[in-house]
Amino acid sequence: MPNSAKKFLLSALAIAAFALLCRSAFSEPQAFQTSFTNVFMIDAGSGTVLYEKAADDLVTPASTVKILTADLVFRELAEGRLKLDDEFTVSEHAWRDGGARAGGSSMFLNVNSHVKVEDLIRGLVIDSGNDAAIVLAEGVAGAEEAFVMRMNKRAAELGLTKSTFANPWGQASPDQKVTPREMTRLAAHVISAYPDYYRYFAEKEFTWNKIRQLNRNPLLTMSIGADGLKTGSIEEKSGFGIVASALEEGRRLILAAYGARTARDRAEEARKLLQWGFRNFEERDLFKAGEIIGSAQVYGGAKGTVDLAATNDVKALLQRGGSEKLSGRIVYEGPVPAPIEAGAKIGRIEIRHGGQVVLEQPLVAAESVGEGTLRQRAYDAAFELVAGFLHAKLSSKP
Secondary structure, rough: HHHHHHHHHHHOOOOOEEEEEOOOOOOOOOOOOOOEEEEEEEEEOOOOOOEEEOOOOOEEOOOOOOOOHHHHHHHHHHOOOOOOOOOEEOOOOHHHHHOOOHHHOOOOOOOOOOOOOHHHHHHHHHOOOHHHHHHHHHHHHHHHHHHHHHHHHHHHHHOOOOEOOOOOOOOOOOOEEEEEEEEEEHHHHHHHHOOOOOOHHHHEEEEEOEEEEEOOOOHHHHOOOOOEEEEEEEEEHEEEEEEEEEEOOOOOEEEEEEEEOHHHHHHHHHHHHHHHHOOOEEEEEEEEEOOOEEEEEEEEOOOOEEEOOOOOEEOOOOOOOEEEEEEEEEEEEOOOOOOOOOOOOOEEEEEOOOOEEEEEEEEOOOOOOOEEHHHHHHHHHHHHHHHHHHHHHHHHHH
16 A cells, blocks of 8 residues: 555545434533533543543652552562562662651551561552652662553553553652553453452552551542542642542442642532432433444455444443433544454444543454455556655645
8 A cells, every 4th residue: 555545544444423312401511510620531431431520630649649650569568479469578768758757648567577468458559658669669670660650561561651650659750751542441351350459449448567547538438338449649749639539329430630729629529510410310322232333434345344343242330310412422543454364453433422532342253254356456456556646746736
């Protein structure tokens, strides 16, 4: 395929569009208002976006960064490289810079003491201990700097493309920035990938060194189904933030919100957002698993198109009452070169509401498409050459 034609088709992404008529709650999307400056909230089961506000702005994560620290530790446990009863030694750095004398949240570890991984996890997610985070980082990677490299690599693997990390405990740094959208993605991964370890986030208190500390997540005591994750605050940098999840009647919501003025505002606004999400949305079926949703153009194939389907039911949460239109489109890089095997991932379906993408789900080839004859391949090559030439001409015009 000529480079000019390929460039044109990749930039166009293109695409089939269609309209879906569904019931929705308000004549205007997102009638709910919050004092958080940055918010992203989803329904975990369907992936539907329920609320967003400046969700892609970079913010200072403070102690919510410890969710990624926990993810790396949980992965070591899940893959057998670490055990809950393994012990790590408390370094002077962890004791001095992360301990109580440093003024931040602490597990109150003693220097040179040996602490089990399970206790350090509790100190990390319940007490929000900076000292626990440093000990875990040093124990897993050998040094905090090496752990930070793993954090950034792991973030890239999980699709956190805008977020960057500089330490495992939440200290302010110009190199430590996240977005609410990506922190929600991280939380969703931790919840689904590590059910045996995620439970630590829901524990309401932990005692270490005869010092009893309550979980710093205020939502756990509000009877709204909250079972995690982390709060964070570096007041002069980011205000008060929270990454939270709650489960009600089998439906899980995940919220990342930053920029509250006070700890009290953070707790109340997070509670209101989650309750609004549970009370004002209902699930609707859009497409069944395996149902043909659309097609993609094929290059050099025995057929000119390939049918596309979702591997799972496509469902969305819609606001109750009222009537509004959802729009959807199939997005793929194409045309797709043959041969194509049934089940191969081709693109995704995007469902939009009020101009915002509220749901994305992968699409796969519903059939196999073999290579075309020499004549068919030559015809496709000629077509792409002409398309690329026309695109280049049009693009060069002022």
